[in-house]
Amino acid sequence: MAIRDKTHQSYLIAPDMGRTGLTRSVSGIGQDGARHDIDVVEERPLTIYLNSREIVTAMTIGDYPEYLALGFLRNQGMLGAADTVTGIDYDEDLSVVVVRTAVQTDHEEKLKKKTRTSGCAIGTVFGDMMEGLEGLSLPATPVKTSDLYALAAHINRTPSLYLAAGAIHGTVLCQGPRPLVYMEDVGRHNAVDKIAGWMASESVSASDKTLYTTGRLTSEMVIKTALMGIPVLASRSGFTAWGVEIAQQVGLTLIGRMRGKRFMCLSGEDRLVWDADLTQVADEPRQPARKGAP
Amino acid sequence: MAIRDKTHQSYLIAPDMGRTGLTRSVSGIGQDGARHDIDVVEERPLTIYLNSREIVTAMTIGDYPEYLALGFLRNQGMLGAADTVTGIDYDEDLSVVVVRTAVQTDHEEKLKKKTRTSGCAIGTVFGDMMEGLEGLSLPATPVKTSDLYALAAHINRTPSLYLAAGAIHGTVLCQGPRPLVYMEDVGRHNAVDKIAGWMASESVSASDKTLYTTGRLTSEMVIKTALMGIPVLASRSGFTAWGVEIAQQVGLTLIGRMRGKRFMCLSGEDRLVWDADLTQVADEPRQPARKGAP
Numbered sequence: 001m002a003i004r005d006k007t008h009q010s011y012l013i014a015p016d017m018g019r020t021g022l023t024r025s026v027s028g029i030g031q032d033g034a035r036h037d038i039d040v041v042e043e044r045p046l047t048i049y050l051n052s053r054e055i056v057t058a059m060t061i062g063d064y065p066e067y068l069a070l071g072f073l074r075n076q077g078m079l080g081a082a083d084t085v086t087g088i089d090y091d092e093d094l095s096v097v098v099v100r101t102a103v104q105t106d107h108e109e110k111l112k113k114k115t116r117t118s119g120c121a122i123g124t125v126f127g128d129m130m131e132g133l134e135g136l137s138l139p140a141t142p143v144k145t146s147d148l149y150a151l152a153a154h155i156n157r158t159p160s161l162y163l164a165a166g167a168i169h170g171t172v173l174c175q176g177p178r179p180l181v182y183m184e185d186v187g188r189h190n191a192v193d194k195i196a197g198w199m200a201s202e203s204v205s206a207s208d209k210t211l212y213t214t215g216r217l218t219s220e221m222v223i224k225t226a227l228m229g230i231p232v233l234a235s236r237s238g239f240t241a242w243g244v245e246i247a248q249q250v251g252l253t254l255i256g257r258m259r260g261k262r263f264m265c266l267s268g269e270d271r272l273v274w275d276a277d278l279t280q281v282a283d284e285p286r287q288p289a290r291k292g293a294p
Numbered sequence: 295m296a297i298r299d300k301t302h303q304s305y306l307i308a309p310d311m312g313r314t315g316l317t318r319s320v321s322g323i324g325q326d327g328a329r330h331d332i333d334v335v336e337e338r339p340l341t342i343y344l345n346s347r348e349i350v351t352a353m354t355i356g357d358y359p360e361y362l363a364l365g366f367l368r369n370q371g372m373l374g375a376a377d378t379v380t381g382i383d384y385d386e387d388l389s390v391v392v393v394r395t396a397v398q399t400d401h402e403e404k405l406k407k408k409t410r411t412s413g414c415a416i417g418t419v420f421g422d423m424m425e426g427l428e429g430l431s432l433p434a435t436p437v438k439t440s441d442l443y444a445l446a447a448h449i450n451r452t453p454s455l456y457l458a459a460g461a462i463h464g465t466v467l468c469q470g471p472r473p474l475v476y477m478e479d480v481g482r483h484n485a486v487d488k489i490a491g492w493m494a495s496e497s498v499s500a501s502d503k504t505l506y507t508t509g510r511l512t513s514e515m516v517i518k519t520a521l522m523g524i525p526v527l528a529s530r531s532g533f534t535a536w537g538v539e540i541a542q543q544v545g546l547t548l549i550g551r552m553r554g555k556r557f558m559c560l561s562g563e564d565r566l567v568w569d570a571d572l573t574q575v576a577d578e579p580r581q582p583a584r585k586g587a588p
Contacts, residue, residue, distance in 0.1 A: 031555055036558065043534035145325075216480075218337060238335075238459065239458030241458075242353075266334075278325065
């Protein structure tokens with residue numbers, strides 16, 4: 001155990017397995033007909049306000065509501081780097097988090113207008129995210145394949161809610177071979193948004209970072225990563241065609257199906273530095289014909 | 295191959311692997327530094343209208359847009375069994391599908407009003423879904439454990455987009471030991487909505503059905519299944535606490551972590567008929583410490 005502890009020293013934020021309220025013990029019946037208790041992850045609504053305006057109700061495990069709210073608003077383009085956040089208030093009883101800015105933001109007004117005409121903000125919010133990609137330029141930071149293998153190995157053996165209770169997504173902000181911030185949530189977008197909120201709070205530079213996710217590389221994941229200014233997104237899971245297309249358009253390095261020695265890079269391969277000695281990388285048995293959900 | 299074909303005869307709708315446009319071949323670089331072509335699933339926006347009102351833009355692989363639109367509106371409570379659908383028009387070029395009713399629905403007016411006051415429909419739509427659960431009573435249809443094992447074995451070896459390209463969710467409407475309709479989509483809610491749309495179109499009874507999903511048993515999955523009137527929801531994946539709580543409240547049988555001989559039933563165990571001979575069920579090796587995303 002001492003070795004494991006040392007390994008995980010490197011995280012600034014790691015999954016906090018001792019924290020109460022993130023999982024719940026539930027009693028059920030197994031295939032043997034006997035009663036068993038298992039841990040399942042929590043999932044609770046959190047309503048995010050920007051000043052006096054209700055923006056969205058997200059389903060979340062409930063840790064880091066302030067980071068989630070701030071990161072969500074940043075990733076949706078409702079809050080820019082120029083907007084001064086004067087406070088973030090979380091009311092646990094009401095399940096409400098309010099992000100306050102010095103002056104009412106443009107985005108707030110824009111959202112109000114769009115919402116009136118479109119019936120639901122989902123579509124327009126997505127449009128706003130795409131808008132934010134225009135003219136975006138991601139830094140040409142090189143990425144060592146040895147670092148990617150080191151990250152995957154480190155993250156895969158980090159104690160997590162996923163390992164304890166399943167049914168959860170993890171996203172990890174990394175720098176070189178070092179994982180820095182490991183967030184988990186029932187929705188993979190929440191995990192990314194919490195990382196965005198932490199980065200905004202701590203004024204962390206994105207240009208030398210890699211984002212690692214357990215989830216699929218969909219268009220939304222690619223867009224969020226690019227909007228955060230992170231040039232590299234890697235995952236154990238697979239791709240969608242539109243995710244690949246957007247990554248190619250914005251010049252983001254997109255690596256998927258990363259298991260053992262294997263990976264596929266479908267965009268931004270120019271950043272890769274092929275320094276890994278594959279004979280030193282542990283292999284992983286091929287997945288069975290049908291595993292858990294992708 | 296003849297055996298496989300015979301096995302899959304039983305489906306009314308199975309994944310159509312020959313259909314063009316659901317996956318795309320993309321060229322990338324593997325860990326060996328060599329170029330490989332792989333198939334990735336498509337993901338495209340589809341905007342759903344109820345009469346003249348724009349409701350939502352969903353990201354979908356693009357098959358069965360009419361079922362998706364109809365099922366989405368039904369599952370969100372925007373369209374009731376009493377509303378007469380006079381037509382569903384899909385415009386492929388515009389990526390728009392319009393569901394028309396004989397008279398403007400209550401729900402349409404309700405949505406407009408709610409949207410005005412809340413900024414985004416996501417939260418209120420969710421509220422509407424919860425409202426629909428009040429007073430809901432699911433039928434006491436017994437479920438044989440032998441049927442559950444037969445379904446899992448059958449579905450797991452059905453050729454699917456998931457097996458071909460990954461990064462996709464599957465949901466299957468089943469009756470006893472027989473899988474009837476197998477829908478896949480990039481979002482697991484879309485796959486369920488397509489099944490709801492098919493059921494509404496074909497006036498299929500829900501009371502003797504089981505829903506099987508590759509995805510996690512979250513609150514939304516449980517709510518949708520219950521609103522569809524289906525008494526049993528099963529999955530290879532895990533649970534969230536709120537999903538379990540809602541299942542218990544509405545008396546839905548919730549079975550998760552179904553792999554090989556193993557499963558866990560966390561709600562509605564009274565429907566289970568323990569007739570399976572476990573010595574006849576193939577086991578599945580325990581999952582590695584970290585598999586693909588849950």
